[in-house]
Amino acid sequence: MTDRPTPTMPPQLRAWLGLIAVLATAAVVVLGVLYAGHSRPGVVDRWIQPAVDGVRPPWRQVALAMDFLGEPAGAATLVLAAVTGCLLLRCPRAAVLVVAGVGISVGMATLLKHLVGRTIHGDGNLSYPSGHTAFATALALLVAMLATGRFGLGRTVGTLLVLASALVAGAAMGWAEVALGAHYPTDVLGGWCTALVVTPATAWLIDRAADRLGDRTADAGRRERR
Numbered sequence: 001m002t003d004r005p006t007p008t009m010p011p012q013l014r015a016w017l018g019l020i021a022v023l024a025t026a027a028v029v030v031l032g033v034l035y036a037g038h039s040r041p042g043v044v045d046r047w048i049q050p051a052v053d054g055v056r057p058p059w060r061q062v063a064l065a066m067d068f069l070g071e072p073a074g075a076a077t078l079v080l081a082a083v084t085g086c087l088l089l090r091c092p093r094a095a096v097l098v099v100a101g102v103g104i105s106v107g108m109a110t111l112l113k114h115l116v117g118r119t120i121h122g123d124g125n126l127s128y129p130s131g132h133t134a135f136a137t138a139l140a141l142l143v144a145m146l147a148t149g150r151f152g153l154g155r156t157v158g159t160l161l162v163l164a165s166a167l168v169a170g171a172a173m174g175w176a177e178v179a180l181g182a183h184y185p186t187d188v189l190g191g192w193c194t195a196l197v198v199t200p201a202t203a204w205l206i207d208r209a210a211d212r213l214g215d216r217t218a219d220a221g222r223r224e225r226r
Contacts, residue, residue: 006091006149006150007093007149007203007207007211008093008094008097008145008146008149008203008206008207009145009149009200009203009204009207010145010148010149010153010158012148012153012154012155012158012159013145013148013155013158013159013162014200014204016155016159017159017162017200018200020163020196020200021196021197021200021201024192024193024194024196024197025193025197027189027190027193028112028129028190028193028194028197031128031129031186031189031190031193032112032115032116032128032129032190035116035118035128035186036116036117036118037116037117037118038118038119039118039119039120039122041184042184042186044185044186045184045185045186048178048185049178049184049185052175052178052179052185053178053179053181054179054181055179059179060179060180062176063175063176063179063180064176064180066172066173066175066176067132067173067176067177067180067182069136069173070131070132070133070135070136070173070177075102075106075135078139079098079099079102079139082098082139082142082143083095083098083099086098086146089150091146091150093206093207093210094146096206097142097146097202097203097206098139098142100202100206101138101139101141101142101198101199101202101203102135102138102139102142104198104202105134105135105137105138105194105195105198105199105202106131106134106135106138108134108194108197108198109129109130109131109134109190109191109194110131112128112129112190112194113126113127113128113129113131114126116128116129118184118187120181120182120183120184120187121181127182127183127184127187128184128186128187128190129187129188129189129190129191129193129194130173130174130177130182130183130187130188130190130191130192131191132173132176132177132182132183132191133170133173133174133177133183133187133188133191133192133195134191134192134194134195134198135173135195136169136170136172136173137166137169137170137173137191137192137195137196137199138195138198138199139169140165140166140168140169140170141162141165141166141169141195141196141199141200142199142203143165144161144162144164144165144166145162145199145200145203147161148161148162166192166195166196170188170191170192170195173188174188174189174191174192
């Protein structure tokens with residue numbers, strides 16, 4: 001037996017996040033099939049867009065600020081801040097998860113855009129799913145997961161924190177993207193669900209890989225002492 005670092009995915013959240021990931025996967029697939037190759041809003045989009053699209057100052061400035069946080073410069077700043085915080089707290093595994101979780105979520109969203117081929121405003125502007133929404137959701141989800149483990153929150157409180165954080169971050173970024181006309185509402189939902197699938201899976205894989213590496217290092221150390 002060896003003392004292992006606190007896992008990036010708290011054990012008390014695994015069952016719920018696993019179930020949510022399965023449901024989110026189904027949503028991503030269904031929406032992707034439904035809107036594959038389309039260039040027009042769907043029924044849900046036409047219902048929501050008029051209430052959100054084309055915001056005016058000062059809300060337009062808020063939307064632009066949110067959008068900037070999903071652009072390379074803004075996203076890199078947020079990720080760097082999160083990684084720095086993890087390192088200051090002496091949680092290198094968490095720092096790796098932040099980079100990997102966010103990077104894979106955005107990468108998956110980009111891959112799905114090319115597979116689905118949905119466009120907005122023509123000119124090959126791929127829109128499904130929203131990478132900005134996937135980024136914001138993944139980062140919020142990761143921070144909430146790490147806080148749950150760090151503070152030893154119970155299953156109910158931890159699950160509520162994780163879901164609330166992901167919902168607020170995804171909704172805020174999604175609103176900005178729809179308000180600026182960059183995405184359809186269903187693109188935003190697809191990006192949100194993509195992060196809900198990728199982030200827990202990435203945390204689980206990192207925990208398994210780190211634990212195996214730690215076990216091998218401990219075994220090698222014991223053999224050297226014999």
